[in-house]
Amino acid sequence: MARSQEATITDAERPGPSEQLWSVFEFARRYRLAKREENRLLMLYGPTASLHVLLANAQRHSLIS
Secondary structure (H helix, E strand, C coil), rough: CCCCHHHCCCHCCCCCCCCCCHHHHHHHHHHCHHHHHHHHHHHCCCCCHHHHHHHCCCCCCCCCC
């Protein structure tokens, strides 16, 4: 019985949940980032980036001073 090429991928080679690519626009909307911060992330990473990278580099400014 022949195995498909997809079946030969090991679990170590599959991207984890933090390695999945996210739209920077969707990330900014979901995490309520300011437009300025969204534009900064777009300039750094382009339209998509891994969730891990976005979470590590996004900056939210406090609404309470």
